[in-house]
Amino acid sequence: MFKRWRSLFRVLTRRRDFEDSMTEELRFHIEQYTDELVSSGMSPEKAARLARMELGSLTNVKGDCREALGIHLLDEVRRQLSYAARLLRKSPAFTVTALLTLAVCFGANLTIFAVIDSVLLRPLPFPEPSRLVTIFNTYPKAGVDRDGSSLTNYYERRGHIPAFTSLAIYGYGTEIVGEPGSTERLQTMRISPDFFSTLGLGPAIGRTFTDEETTSETDHVVILSDTFWRQRFNADPNVIGRLVRVNSVPRTVIGVLPPTFRFLSSDARVFLPLASRPEDRLPSRRHAGGNVIQMIARLEPGATLAQAQSQIDAQNAALEVDDPQAKMIADAGFRSLVVPLHADHVAAIRPTLLLLEAGVLVLLLIGTVNLVNLLLIRAGGRVKELAVRQALGASQGYVVSETLVETTLLTLVGGLLGLGVGAGGIRLLDALGYDRLPLGGRIAFDMRLALVVLVAALVMGVVLAAAIAWFNLRRHLCNALHSESRGGTSGRTAQILRQGFVVSQIALAFILLAGAGLLGLSLQRVMAVSPGFQSDHILTGQILLPWADYPDGTARLKFVESLMDKIGQLPGAGRNSSLCPIPAGPLQI
Amino acid sequence: MGKTAELLPGTLDMLILKAVSLKPLHGYGVMVRIRQISGDALEIPQGSLYPALYRLEHHDLIAAEWGQSENNRRAKYYTLTAAGRRRLRDETDGWNRLATAIAAALNTTSEEV
Numbered sequence: 001m002f003k004r005w006r007s008l009f010r011v012l013t014r015r016r017d018f019e020d021s022m023t024e025e026l027r028f029h030i031e032q033y034t035d036e037l038v039s040s041g042m043s044p045e046k047a048a049r050l051a052r053m054e055l056g057s058l059t060n061v062k063g064d065c066r067e068a069l070g071i072h073l074l075d076e077v078r079r080q081l082s083y084a085a086r087l088l089r090k091s092p093a094f095t096v097t098a099l100l101t102l103a104v105c106f107g108a109n110l111t112i113f114a115v116i117d118s119v120l121l122r123p124l125p126f127p128e129p130s131r132l133v134t135i136f137n138t139y140p141k142a143g144v145d146r147d148g149s150s151l152t153n154y155y156e157r158r159g160h161i162p163a164f165t166s167l168a169i170y171g172y173g174t175e176i177v178g179e180p181g182s183t184e185r186l187q188t189m190r191i192s193p194d195f196f197s198t199l200g201l202g203p204a205i206g207r208t209f210t211d212e213e214t215t216s217e218t219d220h221v222v223i224l225s226d227t228f229w230r231q232r233f234n235a236d237p238n239v240i241g242r243l244v245r246v247n248s249v250p251r252t253v254i255g256v257l258p259p260t261f262r263f264l265s266s267d268a269r270v271f272l273p274l275a276s277r278p279e280d281r282l283p284s285r286r287h288a289g290g291n292v293i294q295m296i297a298r299l300e301p302g303a304t305l306a307q308a309q310s311q312i313d314a315q316n317a318a319l320e321v322d323d324p325q326a327k328m329i330a331d332a333g334f335r336s337l338v339v340p341l342h343a344d345h346v347a348a349i350r351p352t353l354l355l356l357e358a359g360v361l362v363l364l365l366i367g368t369v370n371l372v373n374l375l376l377i378r379a380g381g382r383v384k385e386l387a388v389r390q391a392l393g394a395s396q397g398y399v400v401s402e403t404l405v406e407t408t409l410l411t412l413v414g415g416l417l418g419l420g421v422g423a424g425g426i427r428l429l430d431a432l433g434y435d436r437l438p439l440g441g442r443i444a445f446d447m448r449l450a451l452v453v454l455v456a457a458l459v460m461g462v463v464l465a466a467a468i469a470w471f472n473l474r475r476h477l478c479n480a481l482h483s484e485s486r487g488g489t490s491g492r493t494a495q496i497l498r499q500g501f502v503v504s505q506i507a508l509a510f511i512l513l514a515g516a517g518l519l520g521l522s523l524q525r526v527m528a529v530s531p532g533f534q535s536d537h538i539l540t541g542q543i544l545l546p547w548a549d550y551p552d553g554t555a556r557l558k559f560v561e562s563l564m565d566k567i568g569q570l571p572g573a574g575r576n577s578s579l580c581p582i583p584a585g586p587l588q589i
Numbered sequence: 590m591g592k593t594a595e596l597l598p599g600t601l602d603m604l605i606l607k608a609v610s611l612k613p614l615h616g617y618g619v620m621v622r623i624r625q626i627s628g629d630a631l632e633i634p635q636g637s638l639y640p641a642l643y644r645l646e647h648h649d650l651i652a653a654e655w656g657q658s659e660n661n662r663r664a665k666y667y668t669l670t671a672a673g674r675r676r677l678r679d680e681t682d683g684w685n686r687l688a689t690a691i692a693a694a695l696n697t698t699s700e701e702v
Contacts, residue, residue, distance in 0.1 A: 007647050021655075025616060025665045026639065028658075032617040033635075035660075056636035064640035069647045 084406035102414020105367035107421025127200035142332035149295035163308035206255030219275035408461030415457025615664040
C-alpha cells in the first residue's frame with residue numbers, strides 16, 4: 001500500500017516526465033511494429049497505418065494507463081476545480097457575498113470555540129486530571145453555599161478516606177516580595193506539603209515542602225514559579241538555598257516549578273507553606289473555613305466520586321456526634337461536597353459560554369441557509385445549461401461531483417478567510433481581558449482549532465452540494481428545457497423552496513436577535529440594581545502592609561492617618577475621603 | 590501464423606510476469622515474447638498491454654528502467670521484482686491446479702461416473 005502511494009506521489013510530482021515517457025514508449029512500440037511489418041514485405045505507409053490501428057487510439061491507451069495508476073481521478077478534480085474557479089470569478093458579487101458570509105460565520109465560531117475549548121474541553125495540565133476533585137463545605141440553610149474547607153477538615157481527613165490517594169489544601173494570597181526598595185506585590189499560594197503530589201506535578205529543581213515546615217516558626221521556605229525564577233534569578237540553576245524576602249521576612253528557596261505548571265487560573269509566582277498553629281487544627285475549628293482554604297484530592301484509581309462522597313459523609317457524621325454545635329450545624333444543612341475539580345472551577349462560566357456557542361452556531365446556520373439560497377438562485381439560472389449538458393450525455397454523477405467541487409471550493413476558501421477572522425477575534429478577546437475568565441490564560445489559536453474549522457468547512461461544502469445537487473437532479477430534463485427557457489417563468493416548486501429558505505432565514509435571525517436582546521436587557525437590569533450607596537465619584541484602591549514593618553495597631557493607624565492627610569491635600573479629592581473595606585468586594589484575609 | 594486463441598480474462602498479467610521473468614524486456618518485446626513462448630497461439634491485444642504494464646509497475650510487481658534497445662534506440666525495460674516473482678509463482682500454481690481440474694472434468698467418461 002505504502003509503495004503504491006509512493007509511486008503515485010512520484011508520478012504526480014513529475015507529471016510532465018511521466019507524460020513524456022509514456023508518449024516515447026508508445027512511439028517506440030509503433031515504430032518497432034512498423035519495422036517488423038516492413039521486414040515481412042509490407043509497404044512502409046501501410047505498415048505504419050496498421051501498426052497504429054493495432055494499438056488503437058493513442059488517447060485511449062494513455063487514458064487507460066493513467067487510470068491504471070489512479071491519477072485520472074485527480075486530473076478530473078483538477079479540471080473541475082479550475083472550472084469552478086472560473087465560474088466563481090465570473091460572478092464576483094455572488095462570490096464576495098458568499099465568502100464574506102462564510103468568513104464571518106467561521107470566524108465567530110472559531111473565536112467562541114477557542115474559548116470553549118480552553119475553558120471547558122481541554123483537560124487540566126496534570127497527569128490523569130479526571131481523578132482530581134475538590135471538596136468544600138456547604139451550609140445551604142444558613143445561606144452559605146460554599147465555605148471552602150477548614151484546617152481541621154484537612155488534618156482529620158488526611159489518610160482516613162480510602163477513596164483518595166492523597167489530599168491537600170491551599171489558599172490564594174498576595175504578598176510583598178523582594179528586597180526593600182525593589183519590592184513587588186505578587187500573587188502567591190499557600191499550600192500543604194502534599195499539594196504537588198496530589199496534582200502529580202512537582203518542582204523541576206529541588207524539593208517540595210515537608211510536614212515539619214507547616215508551623216509559623218519553621219515555615220521560612222519558598223518554592224518559586226518558573227517565571228519568577230527567570231525574572232529574579234536569571235534562571236540560575238544553583239538557586240536552591242538562596243534567600244527571597246517575602247513580607248520583609250527572608251525565606252530559603254527550596255524548589256523551582258517547571259514552566260508548564262499552572263494551577264487552574266492562578267498566576268501565583270511564589271508558593272509558601274500553609275502554616276498553622278496546633279490550636280487552629282482543633283475540632284472546635286472544624287467549621288471555621290470561611291472560604292479561605294480550599295481542598296483538593298486525587299481519587300484512587302478505580303474509585304468513584306460517589307464512593308468518595310459517601311466516605312466523607314460517613315466521616316462527617318461520625319465526627320459530629322460529640323460536637324457541641326452539632327444541632328446548629330445540622331440545621332444549617334451542613335455537607336461536604338466532592339466534585340470534579342475542572343467542572344467545579346468553570347461551573348459559573350459554563351452556561352454563559354454554552355449560550356454564546358449556541359449563538360454562534362445559530363449564526364452559522366443563518367449563514368448556511370443564506371448561502372443555500374444564493375446557490376439555489378444561481379443554480380436556477382443554470383438549469384437550462386445543465387439540462388442541455390445532461391441531454392448531451394453528462395452523467396448524474398458528473399453533475400453532482402461538479403457541484404460538490406464548486407461548493408467545497410467556496411466553503412474552503414471561506415474557511416481560510418474565517419481562520420483569519422477567528423485569529424483576529426481571539427486577539428480582540430485578548431484586548432477585552434479574557435485572561436480574567438477561569439482558565440482563560442490558555443486561550444490561543446492553534447493548529448488543532450484551524451483543523452476543526454477546515455473540517456467544518458469541508459462538511460459544509462458537502463451539505464451545500466447535497467442541497468444543490470438534489471435541486472438540480474430532481475426535475476425532469478424535458479420540463480427544465482421548457483420551463484426555464486428564455487421568457488418562461490421559473491418552476492413553482494423552485495419558487496416555494498426559495499421563499500421557504502428566506503422565511504427560515506428571517507426566523508433564525510429573529511431568534512438570535514431576541515436572544516441577544518434578552519441578554520442585553522438582563523445585563524442592564526443587573527447593572528441598574530442599586531448597591532445602596534452612590535457609586536459614582538468614588539475611587540477605590542487596596543493597600544497591603546507587611547506585618548514585620550507594622551507590627552501593631554498604633555503603627556498601622558499612624559500610617560492610615562498620614563495617608564488620609566495626604567489624600568485630603570490632593571486637588572479634586574473630597575473632604576470626606578475615608579478608608580474602609582469595600583462592600584461586595586473580594587474578602588481579604 | 591497459426592490459429593490464435595482468445596486470452597482468458599485475468600491471464601494477461603500472469604503472461605506479462607512470465608515474459609519479463611525470463612529476461613528484461615521493453616513493451617514491444619513483451620508482446621513478441623508472449624507470442625513466441627505460446628507457439629504463436631496467443632495474441633495479446635496491444636491496446637491493453639501498456640495499461641497492464643503500468644498497473645503491474647504501480648503495484649510494484651515489475652520495475653521499469655530506460656535502456657538501449659537492440660537497434661540502439663531508447664526503450665523502457667521491465668524487470669521482475671521480488672514481489673512479482675512471488676506473485677508469478679502463486680498464479681502459476683493456481684493456474685495449474687485449475688487447468689488439471691478442468692482437464693480431469695472434461696476427460697471424464699460415462700463409465701467413470
